[in-house]
């Protein structure tokens with residue numbers, strides 16, 4: 045992730061991770077959540093911090109979002125239902141080949157999702173596993 049990257053934060057809440065990504069790396073972030081008050085608060089914070097041109101908050105269901113422009117998709121999936129996870133995994137097929145996926149608390153398994161790394165790390169709410177993957181539609185999966 046760097047200043048050339050476009051990161052999609054799916055289920056961004058009030059933007060905690062989205063702001064971190066931008067301020068740590070300079071990445072442009074498109075952050076999506078379907079809870080209106082979260083988006084209102086996040087937009088206010090972005091304006092207050094002067095990053096509202098770089099961290100864009102969208103009030104929508106990420107299952108309907110066009111994520112084709114993403115270089116990196118971040119999904120903190122701990123609280124997502126199995127059904128939403130499955131729908132999201134299918135949705136990822138709308139990404140470009142080579143797009144990276146960072147998922148927290150969920151290890152999606154698709155033949156075109158290549159595992160790069162996984163580790164456990166601390167969040168404000170406690171410890172959670174993180175899975176780094178890359179979308180490669182035209183390659184056989186690596187041994188996991």
Ligand SMILES: C[S@@+](CC[C@H](N)C(=O)[O-])C[C@H]1O[C@@H](n2cnc3c(N)ncnc32)[C@H](O)[C@@H]1O
Pocket residue numbers: 054055056057058059060061062076077078079082104105106107120121122123124128
């Ligand atoms: C665990 S919280 C994410 C917290 C946030 N990423 C952070 O770092 O503080 C999950 C979020 O996903 C959102 N969410 C769940 N399903 C969604 C959907 N289909 N479309 C958009 N947002 C969704 C919830 O509203 C919630 O804010």
